[in-house]
Amino acid sequence: MTRAVRLCVAAVALAAPSVASAQALVCAAPAVVPVPNADLPTPDQPQRVLPIGGYTLAITWAPQYCRNGGFTPAARFECGSGNRFAFTLHGLWPDGVGKDWPQYCAATPILPPATVKNMLCKTPSAQLVQHEWAKHGTCTGLTPVAYFGKSSRLYARLRYPDMNALSRGPLTVGQFVAAFAAANPRIPANAVRVTASRGWLDELWLCLDTRLAYTRCRAGTGGLAANASLKIWRGGRRPR
16 A cells, blocks of 8 residues: 555454464554653663563453553554454563563663554554563664564464454363464464453463573463463453
């Protein structure tokens, strides 16, 4: 397309029985990109310049995010305006060698509009794009373009099982992880952590080594037990 507004449509919709790609189902990037606020360390989230021991690729199940907060102004682009997402790219997080992780490693200016716009159909929030660079990207030694390029390539390679069928349950975390690993032969099941909001699928945290190869997650780094029950919200904002 030659228009300023970019239209991203996935080749496979959620309802399709085949494995689906990671791209947005429908996403029209705005012609005028919102300008994010600066994202800075705080007493609760201080600067930590530490060695990198690995990475976490975090992806968010958008229907659940919109169910929880889709009526806020910050969520309007993702959850309204005709856009439709499945899994979105939360970010690529450097992990530490020990229990703490590096964050806010360097002061950073507001990202250029072109950088933000390029990410909006993957990470559908200008403020979240700024946050991911400020908190996590500044610790990688990369430029913003290189950092977002790496996370975008990892995200684009992900594939998903039939989320519509899985949502009809009953389902455990272990069963979901097995289905996800089967759709992604390069990702072992022990590299996947699942988080939930009151039992509803929230995010996947995928563990990588320092070379960005998927690897077993370290013990005690979060995620639900394999035998925990899991529900998947397919669409809409506020189910009964």
